[in-house]
Amino acid sequence: MDPDRNKHIRNVAIILVLAVAVWKLPGGGTAAATIGNVFSVLFLGGFCWLGYRLYMEHRDTVMGLEERQRALAYGAFALTIFAVAATGRLWSDLGIAGGMLWMLMLGLAGWAFYSVWRAYKTY
Structure with a gap:
């Protein structure tokens, strides 16, 4: 079975044609x-x-986790979702303080997940 030598060139050309159509045609950005x-x-x-x-x-x-550990895991998951959802607003509106707050939230969530994992592995 001989592979088509021009397959990659054809695929790149298709992508370029679609990109030019989106760029030049009215309503392409929408x-x-x-x-x-x-x-x-x-x-x-x-x-x-x-x-x-x-x-x-x-x-x-x-x-099987104890209630405290399960609550900590759920809270860490919720904090992670909140941080990911607020990434754009934190970084653009608050600048460096927002970026530091974002990293703090993800760091706390990571610490909580690690704490739950460590407690799970201990027993």
Whole structure:
């Protein structure tokens, strides 16, 4: 089976033609933003599905944690989601202070996850 030698050149040319169409055609920017939003929703939906599957597969382990550790894990997860959702606003509106607050939130969430993992492995 002989591979097509011009396959990669053809694929790059298709991408370039689509990029020029989005750039030059009227309404192309709106179409690009719409497609980007659709991909973003699909990407986030995939993460939600992955989280649901992981939770369902490890539900016994999560429910086996003591209440304090489970609350700490849920809180760390919520803080991580909040930090990721507020990334743009924290970095652009608050500048360096917002960036430091963002890093602090993710650092606290990481510490909480590590603390829960360490307590889980101890017993």
